[in-house]
Structure formats: C-alpha cells, structure tokens
Amino acid sequence: MATQRILDFLATRRPNGPCLVVDLDVVRDNFRAFEKALPDSRIYYAVKANPAPEILRLLAAMGSSFDTASVAEVEMAMDAGAPANRISFGNTIKKERDIARAYQLGIRLFAVDCVEEVEKIARVAPGSRVFCRVLTDGEGAEWPLSRKFGCVPAMAVDVLRHAKGLGLDAYGVSFHVGSQQTDLSAWDRALSDAKTVFATLAEEGIVLKMVNMGGGFPTRYLKDVPAAQAYGQAIFSALRKHFGNALPETIIEPGRGMVGNAGVIKSEVVLISKKADNDNVRWVFLDIGKFGGLAETMDEAIRYPLVTRHDGSETAPCVLAGPTCDSADVMYEKTPYPLPLSLTIGDEVLIEGTGAYTTTYSAVAFNGFEPLRSYVI
Amino acid sequence: MATQRILDFLATRRPNGPCLVVDLDVVRDNFRAFEKALPDSRIYYAVKANPAPEILRLLAAMGSSFDTASVAEVEMAMDAGAPANRISFGNTIKKERDIARAYQLGIRLFAVDCVEEVEKIARVAPGSRVFCRVLTDGEGAEWPLSRKFGCVPAMAVDVLRHAKGLGLDAYGVSFHVGSQQTDLSAWDRALSDAKTVFATLAEEGIVLKMVNMGGGFPTRYLKDVPAAQAYGQAIFSALRKHFGNALPETIIEPGRGMVGNAGVIKSEVVLISKKADNDNVRWVFLDIGKFGGLAETMDEAIRYPLVTRHDGSETAPCVLAGPTCDSADVMYEKTPYPLPLSLTIGDEVLIEGTGAYTTTYSAVAFNGFEPLRSYVI
Structure with a gap:
C-alpha cells in the first residue's frame, strides 16, 4: 500500500521523526x-x-x-x-x-x-x-x-x-x-x-x-x-x-x-531489547505509539501491516511499543507481531493503512512529543 | 478538591468550553x-x-x-x-x-x-x-x-x-x-x-x-x-x-x-438520553471525553470524582461518555456512575483530581475539537 509516489517522497524528502504521507x-x-x-x-x-x-x-x-x-x-x-x-x-x-x-x-x-x-x-x-x-x-x-x-x-x-x-x-x-x-x-x-x-x-x-x-x-x-x-x-x-x-x-x-489505504506512516526503530536473557519475545520500540497517532491499536483492535527493509528474511515474535514513558503505550503484546530477526535500531518501519484516524487522534504534547506530522502529496 | 481559588476563578472568568484549572x-x-x-x-x-x-x-x-x-x-x-x-x-x-x-x-x-x-x-x-x-x-x-x-x-x-x-x-x-x-x-x-x-x-x-x-x-x-x-x-x-x-x-x-489533586476540569452536560424507553441507565454526554484529556478512564481505570450543583439529591446510574463520534469515547459504562436525577443539559460538571495526565494526553484535533485548555492560578 506504500505507493511509488509515497516511497519517492520519503526517499527524496527524508523527513525527520515520524510522519504520515497520504497519496x-x-x-x-x-x-x-x-x-x-x-x-x-x-x-x-x-x-x-x-x-x-x-x-x-x-x-x-x-x-x-x-x-x-x-x-x-x-x-x-x-x-x-x-x-x-x-x-x-x-x-x-x-x-x-x-x-x-x-x-x-x-x-x-x-x-x-x-x-x-x-x-x-x-x-x-x-x-x-x-x-x-x-x-x-x-x-x-x-x-x-x-x-x-x-x-x-x-x-x-x-x-x-x-x-x-x-x-x-x-x-x-x-x-x-x-x-x-x-x-x-x-x-x-x-x-x-x-x-x-x-x-x-x-x-x-x-x-x-x-x-x-x-x-x-x-x-x-x-x-x-x-x-x-x-x-x-x-x-x-x-x-x-x-x-x-x-x-x-x-x-x-x-x-x-x-x-485508510491512502496513507503510510514512516517510523523508526528506537530500541530493540529483552526483559531477561531467556525471553523468547523481543521488545521493539518505535518512535510512534498509541499516543502519537496509533490510538486504534487500543485493545489491539487494528493490526497494521508493517514494512521493513528486511522483509522476507527470518522473523520472530515481537512486542511492539511506542516511545513514551506510559506503560499503556504498547501496540501489540497479547498477540506478538512477527518481525525480521535482522531488524536493528535506527531502521525505518513503514506502517501501512494509516491514512484514517491517526493524525487528529494524536496527543497534543504527551511526554513532550509533538503531534504526528502529515504530508499530503 | 475544587479549592475556593478554583471555584472563584470559574465563577469570575466563566471560561467557555471544557478547561482544566490548576491551583x-x-x-x-x-x-x-x-x-x-x-x-x-x-x-x-x-x-x-x-x-x-x-x-x-x-x-x-x-x-x-x-x-x-x-x-x-x-x-x-x-x-x-x-x-x-x-x-x-x-x-x-x-x-x-x-x-x-x-x-x-x-x-x-x-x-x-x-x-x-x-x-x-x-x-x-x-x-x-x-x-x-x-x-x-x-x-x-x-x-x-x-x-x-x-x-x-x-x-x-x-x-x-x-x-x-x-x-x-x-x-x-x-x-x-x-x-x-x-x-x-x-x-x-x-x-x-x-x-x-x-x-x-x-x-x-x-x-x-x-x-x-x-x-x-x-x-x-x-x-x-x-x-x-x-x-x-x-x-x-x-x-x-x-x-x-x-x-x-x-x-x-x-x-x-x-x-493530581491540584486540578479540576470544568465540563458541561451536552446531552442526557436513553436508548430505549424501558432502559434503566441514562446516558450522560459531557463536552470532554477520552480523547479530550480523560484518556486515563481507559478500561475505566481511573474513576474521577464528579461534582454537580445537584449533589445530595437522589441519584441513578449513568453511562458517562464524551462528545466525539467515536464509540470508544465512553468513560464509565461497565460500572455506571451514580449522578443526580435532576441533572440537566447545560449543567456544569466539575471533574476533580484531574491535574495530572490530562492536558498533554488530549488529542490535537479529534473530531475538530480543540485540545484541553488549561489555566494555572
């Protein structure tokens, strides 16, 4: 769902921080x-x-x-x-x-x-x-x-x-x-x-x-x-x-x-970690979460497709969470999300199907983070 | 918890729309x-x-x-x-x-x-x-x-x-x-x-x-x-x-x-209605809800004290909801909130204990509503 126009825009403009691009x-x-x-x-x-x-x-x-x-x-x-x-x-x-x-x-x-x-x-x-x-x-x-x-x-x-x-x-x-x-x-x-x-x-x-x-x-x-x-x-x-x-x-x-399908959110992996050495599930933290525009992940209701540059390689289940100090800012935990093992800190993650109910839902300044920026092209 | 200074501010300034006042x-x-x-x-x-x-x-x-x-x-x-x-x-x-x-x-x-x-x-x-x-x-x-x-x-x-x-x-x-x-x-x-x-x-x-x-x-x-x-x-x-x-x-x-206890949100009753003539529970809609600053009512976690001019009179259970077109914008439904039977449309409702985790949580423009205003006195 990331159209060529959206991919070109992101490649050319390289916006800093999370943002929504609508085609x-x-x-x-x-x-x-x-x-x-x-x-x-x-x-x-x-x-x-x-x-x-x-x-x-x-x-x-x-x-x-x-x-x-x-x-x-x-x-x-x-x-x-x-x-x-x-x-x-x-x-x-x-x-x-x-x-x-x-x-x-x-x-x-x-x-x-x-x-x-x-x-x-x-x-x-x-x-x-x-x-x-x-x-x-x-x-x-x-x-x-x-x-x-x-x-x-x-x-x-x-x-x-x-x-x-x-x-x-x-x-x-x-x-x-x-x-x-x-x-x-x-x-x-x-x-x-x-x-x-x-x-x-x-x-x-x-x-x-x-x-x-x-x-x-x-x-x-x-x-x-x-x-x-x-x-x-x-x-x-x-x-x-x-x-x-x-x-x-x-x-x-x-x-x-x-x-909905006209928009893609560009985000970045901030951290990948475990809670204990023997944990099976990795925690992947993005620079956008439930308070930054992904409110519809509430109760894990909407499950967005994620695109990374490692797609096609081996995956393992991850808990996906946002960047704020709020423990409720977790998108997928009950049903972990399979993500590539080779995913690393700093990687770009595209969140597809995010043209609806994202920008205006985002918190005005929670934890000091600015609301989701948006580009309509 | 609404201090005299807060009550005086509200009585004098009479701000339009929902707002938080912090003492x-x-x-x-x-x-x-x-x-x-x-x-x-x-x-x-x-x-x-x-x-x-x-x-x-x-x-x-x-x-x-x-x-x-x-x-x-x-x-x-x-x-x-x-x-x-x-x-x-x-x-x-x-x-x-x-x-x-x-x-x-x-x-x-x-x-x-x-x-x-x-x-x-x-x-x-x-x-x-x-x-x-x-x-x-x-x-x-x-x-x-x-x-x-x-x-x-x-x-x-x-x-x-x-x-x-x-x-x-x-x-x-x-x-x-x-x-x-x-x-x-x-x-x-x-x-x-x-x-x-x-x-x-x-x-x-x-x-x-x-x-x-x-x-x-x-x-x-x-x-x-x-x-x-x-x-x-x-x-x-x-x-x-x-x-x-x-x-x-x-x-x-x-x-x-x-x-938390230093702030009070002033809100207004927008509508009181039932879904069927024989319903026991009234729906009370305020001009602030889950997306306007009361995000911590998520899963009915935080139960704020509500103050109305009718307190002390007979009450009946109400579902309490916000003003947006989002069906998730309901604060208390599983455990209805007792509110005075004499409560009417247009009445002021003070939501106490709202000094923390309200203003910055509020959505930037959901349904066109502006974020929660705040006055610190």
Missing part, C-alpha cells in the same frame, strides 16, 4: 470506486477520518458531500469549497449553541437519536431535516460500536414523530454497522430495521425519504476485505429486498474506506 | 509534604504529569529536580529555571541523537534497562551516570504497569556491569511500583530487588550509589489513600531493612502525587 491519487481512486459501486447513493465523506485540507479540497471538487462531527469540521468542509447543502452535522451529541452556529452557516441536515436533541434543533435550527440513528449490533466489525449512538427502532419512531410535531422535516433513518465491517449481511439486518421505522411512520402519514447507511466500509490491513463492488451489490440487494420499488434516497459516509 | 497553592503544599515525608530523598517531579510552565517554575524555585521523558521536556525544565544537574532523562527508550542533544544541554543522568541503550549513551554521552530500571510486579496499583520498562534484576547486573566497562558511571537502580499504588508493601518488595543488584555488583567491586524509587504516589480520587507521611515511613523502614546503615542516595519521582 491523493489513492483517495481519488477510492472515491470513484464508491461512486461506481453505489451509483444511486450520495457520498458524505466522514471528515473526522482525516480532515487534511488537501483531501477535503480534492473530494469537494469531485462532488463529494461531507459528514461532520463539530462546527470546526463544518467550517473545514466549507473552507475546502463544499456548499452548506452538501454538509451533514452527523454527530448525535451537539451543544445547542453549536447547532445554532451550524444553522447560521447554512447547515440544514442534522443527526439525532433522542427527543432531547430534537428539541434543541427545533429551537435553534427551525425547519431543518433530521435523521434518527438506530442502534445496530455491530457484529462482524473489527472496531465494534458500543451502544453510544442510536436508539432502538421503536424509539426512533417516537423521535421522528416528535421532530415532525415540532416543525422539523422528519427526513430519514441512519445506522452504522460498525467500523471495518466485513460481514456483508450486516447491512441487510440494519436495512430491515430502517424499513420498519419507515413503515410504522408511513401509517401515520409521516413519509421518510432517506436512509443514511453510514460508514463501516473497510480498508485492507492484514486480512483481505471485500471490494467496494461487493459491498455495493450486497447493499443494493438488501435495499430492493426491504424497500421494493419504493427505494429511498441513500447516503453513505465512508471515512476509513476513503482514506 | 498552585496545592502543588506547593504537595511538594512540602513530600519533602517532609522523605527528607533524605531528592524529589524529581515527573514533568509528563503536567508540564505547565507555571508548575515547573514553582517547583524549580522550591528546589525540585525534574524527571523528563524527551528532549522537549528537558528544555521545558531548563526554561523553568532548573539547572542541568537537577534533570534526569528518565525515559529508557531514547533515540541516540536525543541522548546526544541532552548531553549537549548538560544532562548527565540517564535511565536504561538494556545493554543496547547503555551503548548509545556510552557513544554520545561519555562518562554519564546511568541507572538501570528493574521490573516490578505492579500489584496493588490502579494503573498497573506492563512489562514495558525495566528488566529482571539478574539482567540489571549485566547492564550496569556493561555500563561500567564502557566508561559510564554505573550509578544505581530504579523501579516503579505502578501508578496510584496504595499497597505500601510494594516498595518493600522492590527495595529488596534493588538491594540484590547492589550486593551482587559490590562483590565485583562496582559500588552503586543511588536508588530511584520512581513514582506511584497516589492522589485521592474516590477512595481514601494513605498520606505522604505513611508512604515516607513505610519506605524508610524498607530502606533500613534492606540496606541497614549503608543507606543509598534516594530519588523519588512523583507526578500524579504532586499535581
């Missing part, structure tokens, strides 16, 4: 693959995955819409050239003054998952479109979602009815099947729930128009994942099965699937 | 309590706990030494007025060029836990003092240490012998009993290991001089913890027991114990 050509290809796989869906790029201005400008120019988590992200999307009608305020947890500010900026599409949030929107963003997030089970996802977002389908009916009653446009339903979802049937189960909400409200004369199918589209780490095309077919079949010929508008919100 | 009077009292409890130990404040310049300047002026994790932290301590001979480069994982830079700045005291690190120091920081970190079991600690730092005592002997052979000053042994350690016997067990290393090397004519007893001194969260005085007595007894009349120089490295 815009890959982002462009990913956007086109989503367009082709789901031609009837609008693509709302999840800005939180990587808000680099170059990425947002490219996607805005290609016609993408944007899913935002905060007023700051709304402003970033607008600065990149996206008009307000292509921006969704997709966080279900918003301060009323932030909703008001987004409304002032022209935003008219908001996520909710309870009547309390509907009431805030009715007060400061009158007439706006709202969609209610429904809980899904997240089964099959590598980074499963907790119950944090969404409500049960029966409650979604109440929430949208309440929105309608307060003069809002009860616009649709959203769900999220869980990040890095590789079980194609997850969309089928979620669309079945969505259809239930549509049907129940239709009986009362409230006609929903949109299903926001969220993200969850995986990027390739160590295991092969189904291609966008396979997702597109599975989703289209499920839509047909549950909605027949009355297909709703649909939205997808790829984040990781749009930029 | 320097409490830091001053903590420093004096450590001095009194362990009058024969030198205090090396763990800069990583909170590197605010005001805190570093106060402690430098009071005569504190500093434990640093990076060149940036070395420079912060020097900027605050600490001379180089009062600074330890306490991270066992250092790039060789960072060791060289620290040496240029005058640093002569370095932590190691393997021969590979000793060799770097011998090359670029000749003649320096090194101390070798020994693994401890961390039993009894709320934030247990993994095996990331240190080596077994038998290997520490090899490491220090190797240092001596390369012309370094084999200076001593360090250990860390685990953060927020409330079991006073942990120091006894660790000092017994330290004595073994001293005795073994003494037989070869290598005379170690110092024991770095690390941090681990707890701050009070929800449970009462032993006072500094109790730690001092337990540690002094253990020193006597293992070293007799040949007491080594000793160092302590309080971080959390120095600043």
Whole structure:
C-alpha cells in the first residue's frame, strides 16, 4: 500500500521523526470506486477520518458531500469549497449553541437519536431535516460500536414523530454497522430495521425519504476485505429486498474506506531489547505509539501491516511499543507481531493503512512529543 | 478538591468550553509534604504529569529536580529555571541523537534497562551516570504497569556491569511500583530487588550509589489513600531493612502525587438520553471525553470524582461518555456512575483530581475539537 509516489517522497524528502504521507491519487481512486459501486447513493465523506485540507479540497471538487462531527469540521468542509447543502452535522451529541452556529452557516441536515436533541434543533435550527440513528449490533466489525449512538427502532419512531410535531422535516433513518465491517449481511439486518421505522411512520402519514447507511466500509490491513463492488451489490440487494420499488434516497459516509489505504506512516526503530536473557519475545520500540497517532491499536483492535527493509528474511515474535514513558503505550503484546530477526535500531518501519484516524487522534504534547506530522502529496 | 481559588476563578472568568484549572497553592503544599515525608530523598517531579510552565517554575524555585521523558521536556525544565544537574532523562527508550542533544544541554543522568541503550549513551554521552530500571510486579496499583520498562534484576547486573566497562558511571537502580499504588508493601518488595543488584555488583567491586524509587504516589480520587507521611515511613523502614546503615542516595519521582489533586476540569452536560424507553441507565454526554484529556478512564481505570450543583439529591446510574463520534469515547459504562436525577443539559460538571495526565494526553484535533485548555492560578 506504500505507493511509488509515497516511497519517492520519503526517499527524496527524508523527513525527520515520524510522519504520515497520504497519496491523493489513492483517495481519488477510492472515491470513484464508491461512486461506481453505489451509483444511486450520495457520498458524505466522514471528515473526522482525516480532515487534511488537501483531501477535503480534492473530494469537494469531485462532488463529494461531507459528514461532520463539530462546527470546526463544518467550517473545514466549507473552507475546502463544499456548499452548506452538501454538509451533514452527523454527530448525535451537539451543544445547542453549536447547532445554532451550524444553522447560521447554512447547515440544514442534522443527526439525532433522542427527543432531547430534537428539541434543541427545533429551537435553534427551525425547519431543518433530521435523521434518527438506530442502534445496530455491530457484529462482524473489527472496531465494534458500543451502544453510544442510536436508539432502538421503536424509539426512533417516537423521535421522528416528535421532530415532525415540532416543525422539523422528519427526513430519514441512519445506522452504522460498525467500523471495518466485513460481514456483508450486516447491512441487510440494519436495512430491515430502517424499513420498519419507515413503515410504522408511513401509517401515520409521516413519509421518510432517506436512509443514511453510514460508514463501516473497510480498508485492507492484514486480512483481505471485500471490494467496494461487493459491498455495493450486497447493499443494493438488501435495499430492493426491504424497500421494493419504493427505494429511498441513500447516503453513505465512508471515512476509513476513503482514506485508510491512502496513507503510510514512516517510523523508526528506537530500541530493540529483552526483559531477561531467556525471553523468547523481543521488545521493539518505535518512535510512534498509541499516543502519537496509533490510538486504534487500543485493545489491539487494528493490526497494521508493517514494512521493513528486511522483509522476507527470518522473523520472530515481537512486542511492539511506542516511545513514551506510559506503560499503556504498547501496540501489540497479547498477540506478538512477527518481525525480521535482522531488524536493528535506527531502521525505518513503514506502517501501512494509516491514512484514517491517526493524525487528529494524536496527543497534543504527551511526554513532550509533538503531534504526528502529515504530508499530503 | 475544587479549592475556593478554583471555584472563584470559574465563577469570575466563566471560561467557555471544557478547561482544566490548576491551583498552585496545592502543588506547593504537595511538594512540602513530600519533602517532609522523605527528607533524605531528592524529589524529581515527573514533568509528563503536567508540564505547565507555571508548575515547573514553582517547583524549580522550591528546589525540585525534574524527571523528563524527551528532549522537549528537558528544555521545558531548563526554561523553568532548573539547572542541568537537577534533570534526569528518565525515559529508557531514547533515540541516540536525543541522548546526544541532552548531553549537549548538560544532562548527565540517564535511565536504561538494556545493554543496547547503555551503548548509545556510552557513544554520545561519555562518562554519564546511568541507572538501570528493574521490573516490578505492579500489584496493588490502579494503573498497573506492563512489562514495558525495566528488566529482571539478574539482567540489571549485566547492564550496569556493561555500563561500567564502557566508561559510564554505573550509578544505581530504579523501579516503579505502578501508578496510584496504595499497597505500601510494594516498595518493600522492590527495595529488596534493588538491594540484590547492589550486593551482587559490590562483590565485583562496582559500588552503586543511588536508588530511584520512581513514582506511584497516589492522589485521592474516590477512595481514601494513605498520606505522604505513611508512604515516607513505610519506605524508610524498607530502606533500613534492606540496606541497614549503608543507606543509598534516594530519588523519588512523583507526578500524579504532586499535581493530581491540584486540578479540576470544568465540563458541561451536552446531552442526557436513553436508548430505549424501558432502559434503566441514562446516558450522560459531557463536552470532554477520552480523547479530550480523560484518556486515563481507559478500561475505566481511573474513576474521577464528579461534582454537580445537584449533589445530595437522589441519584441513578449513568453511562458517562464524551462528545466525539467515536464509540470508544465512553468513560464509565461497565460500572455506571451514580449522578443526580435532576441533572440537566447545560449543567456544569466539575471533574476533580484531574491535574495530572490530562492536558498533554488530549488529542490535537479529534473530531475538530480543540485540545484541553488549561489555566494555572
């Protein structure tokens, strides 16, 4: 996944310290693959995955819409050239003054998952479109979602009815099947729930128009994942099965699937050591860790591919850890990572598939280390 | 723990958004309590706990030494007025060029836990003092240490012998009993290991001089913890027991114990909701979470005291979560947190005991949210 452009950049520029390099050509290809796989869906790029201005400008120019988590992200999307009608305020947890500010900026599409949030929107963003997030089970996802977002389908009916009653446009339903979802049937189960909400409200004369199918589209780490095309077919079949010929508008919100495989982090081996002479497992310490951008290694959830100049030679299991004085700053310990025996201090290690959820996750100054630098080429 | 000065500051300044307020009077009292409890130990404040310049300047002026994790932290301590001979480069994982830079700045005291690190120091920081970190079991600690730092005592002997052979000053042994350690016997067990290393090397004519007893001194969260005085007595007894009349120089490295109870985070309730009508547990969403500075709620490890204007009234269990679109951004879910039934959206919530390991842990811009602001008064 380290493209020739990324390798050339690193060879020529030789940046000091850990950094992320993102290849815009890959982002462009990913956007086109989503367009082709789901031609009837609008693509709302999840800005939180990587808000680099170059990425947002490219996607805005290609016609993408944007899913935002905060007023700051709304402003970033607008600065990149996206008009307000292509921006969704997709966080279900918003301060009323932030909703008001987004409304002032022209935003008219908001996520909710309870009547309390509907009431805030009715007060400061009158007439706006709202969609209610429904809980899904997240089964099959590598980074499963907790119950944090969404409500049960029966409650979604109440929430949208309440929105309608307060003069809002009860616009649709959203769900999220869980990040890095590789079980194609997850969309089928979620669309079945969505259809239930549509049907129940239709009986009362409230006609929903949109299903926001969220993200969850995986990027390739160590295991092969189904291609966008396979997702597109599975989703289209499920839509047909549950909605027949009355297909709703649909939205997808790829984040990781749009930029994950476009980025590579360059890091350096700081130390290789053992804890006792008879230990089987070596400890390999990199100059980046859980607090420097690799937060998604939490609970060893995401297992990134590592590339070294010794690949192909004999390997042995290693614990992989970051450079801070924090004992929680260990990436892979329960399942050690096989790395070449010939790996040495000072070697470069490329961490692939790191275009999403790295730069903005990194700590502002933990242990005095600066946040992850990024180059978008 | 929210002192009157902190409450007055919040009432007068009414800062917008979440922020940490640190009361320097409490830091001053903590420093004096450590001095009194362990009058024969030198205090090396763990800069990583909170590197605010005001805190570093106060402690430098009071005569504190500093434990640093990076060149940036070395420079912060020097900027605050600490001379180089009062600074330890306490991270066992250092790039060789960072060791060289620290040496240029005058640093002569370095932590190691393997021969590979000793060799770097011998090359670029000749003649320096090194101390070798020994693994401890961390039993009894709320934030247990993994095996990331240190080596077994038998290997520490090899490491220090190797240092001596390369012309370094084999200076001593360090250990860390685990953060927020409330079991006073942990120091006894660790000092017994330290004595073994001293005795073994003494037989070869290598005379170690110092024991770095690390941090681990707890701050009070929800449970009462032993006072500094109790730690001092337990540690002094253990020193006597293992070293007799040949007491080594000793160092302590309080971080959390120095600043944890000096800080309070002001936050706001963004949303209170349920996932289904018949749910027993409410979800309370604050404007700060795991990525905004409360990283130590990871695995629900640290349970901070929360203060609201409704305290004393009837409570019910809540899941407490942060404001980001990340489902991992949940602080307390396995063990719900009792909060007043009358708590409402917009209410202020004070999170006490947050002076340590909050500001610098916060993500640089996750979901577009800015890092935690801090005021030191």
